[in-house]
Amino acid sequence: MNNKPLKILAIDDMPANLALLGLALQDEYQIQIATSGGKGLALALDDPPDLILLDIMMPDMDGYETCRRIRSNPLLRDIPIVFITALTDLEAEALGFSLGAADYLTKPLSVEIARLRIRNLLEREQLRRELQRREAEQRLAASVFAHTHDSVVITDSGNRIIDVNAAFTRITGYTRAEVLGKDPNILKSGRQSREFYKSMWQSLDTHDHWSGELWNRNKNGEIYAALTSISVVRDDKGSIHHYIGLSADITPIKNHEHDLERIAHFDPLTGIPNRVLLADRLAQAIAHTHRAGNHMAVCYLDLDGFKPVNDQYGHEVGDQLLIEISQRIRECLRAGDTVARIGGDEFVLLLLDFNDSRECEAVLERMLCKVAEPLTIADYAVAVSASLGLTLYPADLADADTLLRHADQAMYIAKQRGKNRYHLFDQELNRIAQIRGETLARIEIALANNEFVLHFQPKVNMRRGIVLGAEALIRWQHPELGLLPPAAFLPDIEGTELVIALGNWVLTSALDHLESWQNIGLDIVISINIAPRHLLHHDFVETLQAGFAGHPQLRPGCLELEILETAALEDIGRVTTVMKECQKMGVGFALDDFGTGYSSLTYLKALPAETLKIDQSFIRDILGDPEDLAIVAGIINLTAAFHRQVIAEGVETEEHGSLLLKLGCDNAQGYGIARPMPAADLPAWIANWLTNQEWLKKSALPSPSETGLEQESPLK
Ligand code: C2E
Ligand code: MG
Ligand code: MG
Secondary structure, three states, rough: OOOOEEEEEEOOOOOHHHHHHHHHHHOOOOOEEOOOOOHHHHHHHHHHOOOOEEEEOOOOOOOHHHHHHHOOOOOOHHHHHHEEEOOOOHHHHHHHHHOOOEEEEEOOOOHHHHHHHHHHHHHHHHHHHHHHHHHHHHHHHHHHHHOOOOOEEEEEEEOEEEEEEEHHHHHHHOHHHHOOOOOOHHHEEOOOOOOHHHHHHHHHHHHOOOEEEEEOOOOOOEEEEEEEEEEEEEOOOOOOOOEEEEEEEEEEHHHHHHHHHHHHHHHOOOEOOHHHHHHHHHHHHHHHHHHOOOOEEEEEEEEEEEHHHHHOOOHHHHHHHHHHHHHHHHEEEEOEEEEEEEEEEEEEEEEEEOOOOHHHHHHHHHHHHHHHHOOOEEOOOOOEEEEEEEEEEOOOOOOOHHHHHHHHHHHHHHHOOOOOOEEEEEHHHHHHHHHHHHHHHHHHHHHHOOOOOEEEEEEEOOOOOOEEEEEEEEEEEEEOEEEEEEOOOOHHOOOOOOOHHHHHHHHHHHHHHHHHHHHHHOOOOOEEOOHHHHOOOHHHOOOOOOOOOOOOOOOOOEEEEEEEEEHOOOOOOHHHHHHHHHOOOOOOOEEEEOOOOOOOHHHHHHHOOOEEOOOOHHHHHHOOHHOOOHHHHHHHHHHHOOOEEEEOOOOOOOOOOOOOOHHHHOEEEEOOOHHHHHHHHHHHHHOOOOOOOHHHHHHHOOOHHHHOOOOOOOOO
């Protein structure tokens, strides 16, 4: 309540009448004076007073009229009015009361009596207003109780129901009469634990309040969800007077939540878990397997032949098929297992708690049979099968994502091996693949860091004592491991795109060297080794052209490409085309490691290589092995017959050279002449090389090659 003094409005045409009274009251009340009925009304409307003293006898508008007007104004209607009059006749008094006067004061005013009466009146008015307010409050409370959509239960301090509202009856099905005196636990569904209720009562005891969700049971036995809030009402002394429980029926919201949950976690078509729920289950399964100390399989299942069914018979049939298949898979699983659909026709299975892989394989075999059984959908007979990849945990001690990836990889192998089968992920193979991946990455870095170098091994004509050129051989100047031979890294990149990148580097680097040597007057042929994949790469010819364009001063014919005989046979038509394109640019070809392949004479004849390079494995043993000698002699004769050049590689000793000269092969390369050397050493080596005296002696004898066939590089 505010402490502002109560306000009294005095309306009298002769305020002097009131002067004494005003003086007496002004300590206690705020006094306002108006000298006519009209002015009094205006003041009252402006700021309604708590009491009005009203003179009856006034010119213009008398007290009665003023009273009538006050009473007819809703804003002022309830303000108590005290008439001040000299009149003492009863009739006038009656008229005043009938107009709603609260009291009369007669002139001459006794200040003391007037003060008491006014005080009484104001007190009564105060009480009346309080009563009115409470009544209104109660009416409001009652209407809230009666009309609220939420159920209200009021219980006594012993938690016996003393009242419920209509919403309670609507929600629970119990009438008021049925529940009066009962404990609200008649609604108990059994879904909440004893602990749950214990903590609810604890909260009521300590905080006088509890709120939460309850699963209740209505009179028909149906379960519903109630968002409930319970408050303790205490009396002045603090003891519990009663409890008020408010509940809203949130079953529809709960159902909706449930639907959302389903949508978020289950595949709408088949009703089985989706990728999101799978992630959850997989994490749980890993933890469980870990605890239980047994095994689990993570399987990736992809249908074989699903797309044709979908394309041929339409999506409806495809959908039906997926539903049926997921059902079949489920039938093969045990209670704790999971099957999830993670894509069109892709499923993931988690098979838990088995002792060894055989147990699991038995399940998968059953599943494969089951999936492959033919079925009829919309009168169409359809059949699919499944390819399954699996990995076993904890044998494959990986995280969830990796397990799935491993199962997926295994599934691809199952597909490659003919479908309708399962394949177990091989950890060892994976490890090797991983290491290979790391090696490849390292080689890529090496390429970027310029860690590769070319060494050069001279090729000579033993008979004439001249240097024909040199073969470029790649080395890796590894920062930690030192100089690595090609055997240490080339096998790793075989079959990858790196072959092309590295091959292009060799090409450019060889052309750079050639150019710098030509600039110092050293005119030699450099041969480089070309990997089959590189040669057959779609832009090999363009790359070569670009290489020459970047070195415009190079003499045509200074480059020779060594290709493996075996590679040439892979796609002889295409190889021939590429070779011819290159030859147009003046590039020569040698068939490397000749004799190790299975080339038929027809193929050999078709290939436009100018030179054959006899493989070092034959050369090595010609001194002691008559068979190898026969082969080498045969190849030399063959080249003569086909009008090709021949060169022997692996010439390690003087004797090798002598024998080769005798057989008619004048060109040679090998440790016996020079080991591969850094590019910087080559010019000096060439300048200082003198051919072997023994060979010169042998050369004095007529050579089969001198029967008309040119034996040196055609470019020299
Ligand atoms: P390749 O083309 O047959 O090269 C001849 C190999 O025999 C070279 O080994 C050479 O050092 C070795 N060699 C030469 N003379 C003798 C000898 O008298 N005795 C013995 N025991 N060996 C001799 P390298 O440099 O280790 O190269 C091995 C193979 O790697 C090469 O065989 C070639 O196929 C490949 N290669 C080398 N460099 C490249 C390249 O830049 N690109 C490609 N694609 N392959 C290359
Ligand atoms: Mg070679
Ligand atoms: Mg070779």
